[in-house]
Amino acid sequence: MSTSISIETDLDKTLEKVKELIESLNLLEDKTKKLQFISINDICEATGWSPNTVQDLFNRPDFPCCDYGKEKKAEIHAVIDYFKVPMRKYQ
Secondary structure, three states, X not given: OOOOOOOOOOHHHHHHHHHHHHHHHHHHHHHHOOOOEEEHHHHHHHXXXXXXXXXXXXXXXXXXXXXXXXXXXXXHHHHHHHHHOOOOXXX
């Protein structure tokens, strides 16, 4: 007795799906390269710190923030880089 197995594949459909996935990945990468600003309230929500604590952080001369109208904002990637460096208590 011999058994024959037939595998049918549609290579064109598979390649089309791969192309769609690559395009989606490229769009996602483009979106992540854009500047993303966060506010004092955003950092409060993310860390659980009080608004006064975060305000003090934003007032530090070495903290990467800027004034945007009447509100202080910080670019998210700069904040991440800032916290990568070990800090001593600010005096």
